[in-house]
Amino acid sequence: xxxxxxxxxxxxxxxxxxxxxxxxxxxxxxxxxxxxxxxxxxxxxxxxxxxxxxxxxxxxxxxxxxxxxxxxxxxxxxxxxxxxxxxxxxxxxxxxxxxxxxxxxxxxxxxxxxxxxxxxxxxxxxxxxxxxxxxxxxxxxxxxxxxxxxxxxxxxxxxxxxxxxxxxxxxxxxxxxxxxxxxxxxxxxxxxxxxxxxxxxxxxxxxxxxxxxxxxxxxxxxxxxxxxxxxxxxxxxxxxxxxxxxxxxxxxxxxxxxxxxxxxxxxxxxxxxxxxxxxxxxxxxxxxxxxxxxxxxxxxxxxxxxxxxxxxxxxxxxxxxxxxxxxxxxxxxxxxxxxx
Amino acid sequence: xxxxxxxxxxxxxxxxxxxxxxxxxxxxxxxxxxxxxxxxxxxxxxxxxxxxxxxxxxxxxxxxxxxxxxxxxxxxxxxxxxxxxxxxxxxxxxxxxxxxxxxxxxxxxxxxxxxxxxxxxxxxxxxxxxxxxxxxxxxxxxxxxxxxxxxxxxxxxxxxxxxxxxxxxxxxxxxxxxxxxxxxxxxxxxxxxxxxxxxxxxxxxxxxxxxxxxxxxxxxxxxxxxxxxxxxxxxxxxxxxxxxxxxxxxxxxxxxxxxxxxxxxxxxxxxxxxxxxxxxxxxxxxxxxxxxxxxxxxxxxxxxxxxxxxxxxxxxxxxxxxxxxxxxxxxxxxxxxxxxxxxxxxxxxxxxxxxxxxxxxxxxxxxxxxxxxxxxxxxxxxxxxxxx
Numbered sequence: 001x002x003x004x005x006x007x008x009x010x011x012x013x014x015x016x017x018x019x020x021x022x023x024x025x026x027x028x029x030x031x032x033x034x035x036x037x038x039x040x041x042x043x044x045x046x047x048x049x050x051x052x053x054x055x056x057x058x059x060x061x062x063x064x065x066x067x068x069x070x071x072x073x074x075x076x077x078x079x080x081x082x083x084x085x086x087x088x089x090x091x092x093x094x095x096x097x098x099x100x101x102x103x104x105x106x107x108x109x110x111x112x113x114x115x116x117x118x119x120x121x122x123x124x125x126x127x128x129x130x131x132x133x134x135x136x137x138x139x140x141x142x143x144x145x146x147x148x149x150x151x152x153x154x155x156x157x158x159x160x161x162x163x164x165x166x167x168x169x170x171x172x173x174x175x176x177x178x179x180x181x182x183x184x185x186x187x188x189x190x191x192x193x194x195x196x197x198x199x200x201x202x203x204x205x206x207x208x209x210x211x212x213x214x215x216x217x218x219x220x221x222x223x224x225x226x227x228x229x230x231x232x233x234x235x236x237x238x239x240x241x242x243x244x245x246x247x248x249x250x251x252x253x254x255x256x257x258x259x260x261x262x263x264x265x266x267x268x269x270x271x272x273x274x275x276x277x278x279x280x281x282x283x284x285x286x287x288x289x290x291x292x293x294x295x296x297x298x299x300x301x302x303x304x305x306x307x308x309x310x311x312x313x314x315x316x317x318x319x320x321x322x323x324x325x326x327x328x329x330x331x332x333x334x335x336x337x338x339x340x
Numbered sequence: 341x342x343x344x345x346x347x348x349x350x351x352x353x354x355x356x357x358x359x360x361x362x363x364x365x366x367x368x369x370x371x372x373x374x375x376x377x378x379x380x381x382x383x384x385x386x387x388x389x390x391x392x393x394x395x396x397x398x399x400x401x402x403x404x405x406x407x408x409x410x411x412x413x414x415x416x417x418x419x420x421x422x423x424x425x426x427x428x429x430x431x432x433x434x435x436x437x438x439x440x441x442x443x444x445x446x447x448x449x450x451x452x453x454x455x456x457x458x459x460x461x462x463x464x465x466x467x468x469x470x471x472x473x474x475x476x477x478x479x480x481x482x483x484x485x486x487x488x489x490x491x492x493x494x495x496x497x498x499x500x501x502x503x504x505x506x507x508x509x510x511x512x513x514x515x516x517x518x519x520x521x522x523x524x525x526x527x528x529x530x531x532x533x534x535x536x537x538x539x540x541x542x543x544x545x546x547x548x549x550x551x552x553x554x555x556x557x558x559x560x561x562x563x564x565x566x567x568x569x570x571x572x573x574x575x576x577x578x579x580x581x582x583x584x585x586x587x588x589x590x591x592x593x594x595x596x597x598x599x600x601x602x603x604x605x606x607x608x609x610x611x612x613x614x615x616x617x618x619x620x621x622x623x624x625x626x627x628x629x630x631x632x633x634x635x636x637x638x639x640x641x642x643x644x645x646x647x648x649x650x651x652x653x654x655x656x657x658x659x660x661x662x663x664x665x666x667x668x669x670x671x672x673x674x675x676x677x678x679x680x681x682x683x684x685x686x687x688x689x690x691x692x693x694x695x696x697x698x699x700x701x702x703x704x705x706x707x708x709x710x711x712x713x714x715x716x717x718x719x720x721x722x723x724x725x726x727x728x
Contacts (some may be wrong), residue, residue, distance in 0.1 A: 013552065039418065049723065064413060084594070086689060087685055087688065087689050090689070090692050093692050094385060094387060094692075094694075110692075111692070114386075114387070114388040114692060115388075115692040116385040116386040116387035116689075117381075117388060136584075144584075146583040146584050146585055146587070147583075147584045147585070148584065148585060153675075153681065153683055153685050153686050153689070154686050154689025154690065155689070158400045158401075158686065158690075159399045159400055159690070161400075161403050162399055162400050162411045163399070163403075172401070173401075173403050173585065174400075174401045174402065174403050175403060175675055176402075176403070176675050176677065176681070176686065177594075177674075177675045178672055178673065178675070178681075178685070182673075182674075182675070185480060185484075186484070186675070189480070189484035189485070189503060190484075190485055190488045191501055191503060191594070193584050233383060233385060233386045234384065234386070313370065328371060
């Protein structure tokens with residue numbers, strides 16, 4: 001959209017004007033001084049980040065930002081959200097408009113290496129899939145030769161789509177839209193046969209359709225899409241805080257600590273790992289944040305399993321199975337280093 | 341007594357030069373500071389810079405390309421594809437908006453009440469609705485409500501209308517088609533000769549030769565005769581439903597159609613008003629004088645009124661053309677792959693090189709606009725009233 005070009009141009013200008021050098025700790029210092037975390041999220045993606053009728057942001061990406069705020073300030077509400085389109089997101093992070101980008105963004109080497117940003121971890125292991133209308137009677141993505149495909153602009157999805165069709169010697173016609181709302185409208189009107197996106201998004205978009213039962217998600221997953229939060233390069237302290245905010249939630253699930261039982265655990269648990277997590281046994285973490293940071297994260301936001309179930313899992317309309325996002329010892333690959 | 345020469349700091353010429361040099365130096369210094377600061381900041385933040393990315397493989401597909409393009413093409417080629425798509429929609433838009441605008445503008449001055457009222461209604465409606473709304477209306481409310489390929493509207497003789505686009509047969513030349521092209525070139529030459537001869541004869545004898553219809557006849561008939569004489573060396577590629585979509589022939593995608601329609605219809609409303617103003621600026625005495633000389637109404641309009649109206653019409657027309665070209669960047673709202681959508685959108689996001697991509701995009705629009713201005717100024721200078 002036009003907006004994004006304007007934002008980009010303005011951000012470019014900001015980069016040009018912003019004087020002085022970036023020193024280590026700049027982001028963390030700025031956040032502490034400001035008193036809240038500025039977090040870039042999706043403009044509206046059910047389960048990941050969506051604003052309800054009162055303007056309160058909800059979703060798994062939103063909870064990651066709240067966890068960072070809880071770790072830094074001991075208060076998960078000290079965070080403000082900036083909704084960003086796929087096109088705007090990196091410029092917004094680069095120019096300092098947001099401190100954390102937690103916006104279902106795929107971690108790739110190019111983004112880590114040449115955009116001046118670093119991914120801190122993986123919130124959600126995703127993969128790209130296809131949504132088709134049932135009446136086409138297509139059971140496999142390999143039968144999509146010659147199809148027209150709706151896709152969001154400026155995403156890894158666009159590139160994977162091409163790679164998949166090329167490697168299977170199939171042809172397709174792309175229709176590239178700017179926002180996911182337009183993509184759904186185009187798909188619904190029949191402008192394209194197929195809608196492609198990360199699988200998690202397909203489920204979210206499917207429930208937006210007028211008749212969700214008329215469409216079906218194909219079984220093929222054609223790419224690896226590890227979605228995670230990213231920060232600007234040049235502030236290792238800040239990088240670590242964001243990274244460990246997510247780790248704390250995964251560790252808590254691993255240890256069976258939830259937002260509900262954490263106070264009890266804090267009082268009674270004798271397990272050293274739990275005591276280190278809730279802060280009853282001191283850990284010289286050197287992150288520059290309060291010692292009860294992990295306690296605050298789990299108490300106020302929840303453990304990883306809790307935020308998953310509430311936002312995208314069984315407790316949500318999306319009902320996505322844990323799959324790859326189950327813990328490493330429960331058949332998934334979610335794993336976090338220990339707090340010690 | 342000779343007037344004493346003022347000291348140099350009071351000399352207006354010296355002063356003017358000094359101030360200009362100072363201001364220029366200031367502007368350049370600020371520019372240099374901004375660029376250096378930008379490069380420094382980009383480096384500190386670890387963001388890649390430079391135009392090397394233009395050689396990298398793009399790896400994504402585009403649904404409308406005027407030049408050969410595939411996923412192995414470079415970002416540089418993406419740039420050209422986007423640029424050509426922008427020029428395509430702007431060029432066609434200017435063409436249709438001009439024709440429509442002139443027709444509506446003249447219709448608004450018609451003595452026929454119905455024609456004039458319809459023209460007024462057109463202008464007042466389309467001029468007063470935001471362009472983006474009109475684009476979204478044509479695209480989502482009109483074109484995407486056409487039937488899907490399986491229920492295509494058959495427009496007769498292998499032409500199909502669907503919500504995926506308008507599919508038309510497309511001629512593919514076979515060996516021997518060169519003769520037809522040659523015949524066309526020859527008939528163009530003949531027409532030029534004929535028009536000159538007719539004009540000279542009219543000047544000498546006053547007799548009018550119907551050179552317009554004669555020219556059309558030559559341009560159509562001569563190549564057609566040669567075409568059939570050489571055995572119709574054209575193969576028609578016809579669109580056919582093949583799996584999900586029509587293949588073969590040529591397709592006008594709905595994104596292009598919606599954008600073109602919206603841009604033409606919107607800009608034509610403004611052009612109509614400009615044309616009306618131009619015609620009204622020619623005093624009625626001119627028309628009466630032409631009538632007294634025995635010129636028909638059509639000839640009066642063509643030979644007396646329009647040439648004088650053009651003086652008033654061309655300068656504001658130029659700015660409408662510029663507006664149309666720049667407005668074509670709204671393409672990104674409906675997914676037409678123009679320069680902004682393809683290059684300043686997708687390419688920017690895949691490479692992350694905002695500064696380079698945005699400056700290239702801005703430079704392109706600047707160049708296009710300046711070229712249009714230049715052409716129109718030249719045209720204006722030719723049409724301007726020569727005062728004797």
